[in-house]
Amino acid sequence: EVQLVESGGGSRQPGGSLRLSCETSGFIFSEYAMSWVRQAPGKGLDWVAGISGGGGGEVYGDSMKGRFSISRDNQANTVHLNIVNLRVDDTAIYYCAKSTGWYVATKYFDWWGQGTLVTVSS
Amino acid sequence: QPVLTQPPSSSASPGESARLTCTLSSDLDVANYNIYWYQLKSGRPPRFLLFYYSDSNQGQGSGVPSRFSGSKDTSANAGILVISGLQSDDEADYYCLIWPSKSWVFGGGTKLTVL
Numbered sequence: 001e002v003q004l005v006e007s008g009g010g011s012r013q014p015g016g017s018l019r020l021s022c023e024t025s026g027f028i029f030s031e032y033a034m035s036w037v038r039q040a041p042g043k044g045l046d047w048v049a050g051i052s053g054g055g056g057g058e059v060y061g062d063s064m065k066g067r068f069s070i071s072r073d074n075q076a077n078t079v080h081l082n083i084v085n086l087r088v089d090d091t092a093i094y095y096c097a098k099s100t101g102w103y104v105a106t107k108y109f110d111w112w113g114q115g116t117l118v119t120v121s122s
Numbered sequence: 123q124p125v126l127t128q129p130p131s132s133s134a135s136p137g138e139s140a141r142l143t144c145t146l147s148s149d150l151d152v153a154n155y156n157i158y159w160y161q162l163k164s165g166r167p168p169r170f171l172l173f174y175y176s177d178s179n180q181g182q183g184s185g186v187p188s189r190f191s192g193s194k195d196t197s198a199n200a201g202i203l204v205i206s207g208l209q210s211d212d213e214a215d216y217y218c219l220i221w222p223s224k225s226w227v228f229g230g231g232t233k234l235t236v237l
Contacts, residue, residue: 035226037168045160045168045217047226061225062123095167106221108158110183112167 002026002111004096009116012086016120020081022096022113029077030054033099033107036070036081038092039115048094049081050104059104086120093117124150124222126229133235136208144201144218144229152194157201158219159192162231168217174201210236 008020022034035050049060049070058070069082079096093115101107125147134140144159146152156179159171170183174192182188193202201220205212213236218229 037228039162044215044231045162045219045228047228050226059225097168104226106156108156108170108173108219108221109160109168110170112169114167 002098004098004111004113006094006096006113006116009094009118011119011121014086014088014120014122016086017082017084018086018118020083020094020096020116020118022079022081024077024079024096024098027098027111029072030074031102033057033102033104034070034072034079035097035099035104035109036068036079037095037097037109037112039095040089040092043092046092050099051079052104053102057104083118088120088122091118091120124220124227126218126220126227128216128218128229128232130230131233131235133237134208135237136210138208139204139206140208140212140234142203142205142216142232142234143195143198144203146199146201146220148199150199150220150222152199152201153196155201155220155222157192157194159190159201159203160217160219162215162217171203171216205234208236212236 036048051070072079095115097109098111099107127145156175158173160168174180217231
């Protein structure tokens with residue numbers, strides 16, 4: 001059974017940083033791209049970033065470039081999202097999602113984690 | 123920047139059909155894209171429902187009943203999600219998704235109320 005479990009969320013102050021992690025099981029991790037998607041309170045889904053199965057092809061949402069960094073550890077079956085210079089509007093549930101293929105492009109998301117809540121407030 | 127526009131809300135009665143639209147911005151031609159649909163309920167992760175490109179190129183998510191179907195309205199430049207035989211459990215937010223060129227783009231979502 002495919003499982004994705006996010007961790008690393010919590011409360012942070014503006015200007016701070018954090019690292020989210022998503023541990024996976026139930027599939028051959030290195031064969032699939034992974035993404036992070038967030039949902040701010042009362043808002044819709046917003047794609048943050050994706051990374052190819054091999055880890056070389058990182059892609060970011062238009063408004064996510066600069067402060068977000070996605071990476072993966074294929075030995076540990078884990079994908080990470082680093083966020084620096086946190087802003088209040090980064091407050092959201094952050095989901096990791098498994099793609100249906102190696103590449104980020106055009107390979108939609110078939111499995112999602114439960115999400116981890118990040119709250120940025122002074 | 124590509125935009126997907128969804129009506130904020132929709133409603134229908136149990137047993138009826140709901141037709142949810144996802145209109146692509148004018149710089150995109152719906153005929154050229156796979157339209158993916160997701161269901162989101164409070165406290166649960168998004169659930170993949172289906173994708174639609176054409177009648178001969180479409181797919182259903184695992185365990186998703188055939189009451190959920192997709193189509194396109196090329197005259198409106200929109201992707202369509204139809205939910206027939208509505209059940210109270212179908213009350214949720216529904217999002218469309220496409221890959222226009224360099225990133226994934228979600229629509230703003232439609233909150234479906236089953237009256």
